Amino acid sequence: MLTTMIRNLSSMDVAIDLGTSKTAVFIKGEGLVYEEPSVISFRDNGYRKTILAIGHEAFKIKGKEPVGVATVRPLQGGVIDQLEATKLMLREIARRTRIGRFLKKPRVLIGAPFSISDVERRAVMDAVSVFDSSSVAIVEEPLAAAIGADIDISESVANMVVDIGSGITEAVVISLGGIVHSESIRVGGDAITDSLVSYFRNHCNLIVGERTVEGLKPRLCDVFGQAEDILIVKGIDVNSYLPQTRKVRSCEVREAILGPVSAIIRTIRLMLENTPPILSGDLIDRGIILTGGSALLQNLGGLIEHSFGVPVRIAKDSAGATLRGTSCMLDAINVIHG
Structure with a gap:
């Protein structure tokens, strides 16, 4: 028993799904330890950035920040767009999940799109360096997703x-x-969200937030159905800037996200x-x-x-397939790392 305990304390294998909308972390032997939006809120003093919030907390304050505070999504289009902000976010995730508490440095598997360039791949490796890992390997997200889908x-x-x-x-x-x-x-999903935000503003004279649109998508975005469901959408009137509601037909939304x-x-x-x-x-x-x-x-x-x-x-669980597949690949981590 003591030998097993020492062995468990001496190593850590970590799987990371670093996505545009959410970041998830799986630790072998512990399971899913973190899954929150890929959002970070920080104060920029010109020479130093101080983290105020990440994940759900940062997403809640997006658009409500005081002067000097920025809330960003550091990944766009499936790749790292703001490297420094990504490293700040990952460093805070490492602190919260206590990665690095073991005697041995962790070994990390991280998913990335198959089609990314060498420069984008190097940015991923640079970002993950905040975990102070003994080794890092990138796995193709479609392969990981296939494994996660039990293929x-x-x-x-x-x-x-x-x-x-x-x-x-x-x-x-x-x-x-x-x-x-x-x-x-x-x-992907972000482009559909942007199309809906533009549609509500240009055709309904309604300013609707990203969070509201994300909540509406599962009920409103029927991309092939023939039913004409009607939903009430809440937002701010473009002209009066007062809270308003609009009735929106699903057939109209289908045209918007075409x-x-x-x-x-x-x-x-x-x-x-x-x-x-x-x-x-x-x-x-x-x-x-x-x-x-x-x-x-x-x-x-x-x-x-x-x-x-x-x-x-x-x-x-299609949304979690990539992380599930990456975590399954931890069993072959010695082969992957060569």
């Missing part, structure tokens, strides 16, 4: 995974444990068109697996199935 990626058959996140959509074909072909676009949804459909079409013919039969049999938080848009799977005639299924 055996080692098989010699093709599996198509479409990972629809907040900032990026990646469509990949996986066979024999690797990615055979991929297509990606820096469009741009980003069409971009996602085009990316999947490119993926199917460029898949090697020898693997196409597998895709017809196995279908397309959707992962990512934005895969939960109402009837998105039905729209994709109707567009291409290929069966579609949404992974269980």
Whole structure:
């Protein structure tokens, strides 16, 4: 028992999902220890930034900051946009989750989009350096998501995974444990949110906050349904700046989000068109697996199935598939780190 205790205290393996909308941390042997929005609020004194809040706390005060305080989302389009802010956020996460309390430095696996550039990959490695880890390895998010969706990626058959996140959509074909072909676009749930904010402002004369829109999306954004549901939307009138409500039809919203949804459909079409013919039969049999938080848009799977005639299924807990897959890969961390 004492030997086991010493061994557990001497090492720590950590899986991180550093996403545009949320950051999640999994510690082997402890489970999920952190999962909050990728948002940080800080005071900038010109020579030093002081953290005021991260995660849910920072998201709540976004847009209400006093002079000298900034609240930012340091990741955009699935990649790091503000490196210093990302490091500040990760350093605070490390403090809260007590990473580094063990005798040995932690080993870290972190997910990143398959399509990122070398510069963007180096930024990820630089950001994770705040954990003072003994080793860091980047795993491709679509592969991790496939594992998290309970797909055996080692098989010699093709599996198509479409990972629809907040900032990026990646469509990949996986066979024999690797990615055979991929297509990606820096469009995801954030683009849909922005389209809705613009629609409410330009067509309803209503200023609606990001948090309100995120809450409306699951009920209002039926991308393929024929029902004409009516929802009450609360916001600020553009002209009077007084609180107002508007009635919004779901069919009108479908038109508003047509741009980003069409971009996602085009990316999947490119993926199917460029898949090697020898693997196409597998895709017809196995279908397309959707992962990512934005895969939960109402009837998105039905729209994709109707567009291409290929069966579609949404992974269980699609929003958590990437972290779940990355945490599963901790069991093979010695192989990954070489």
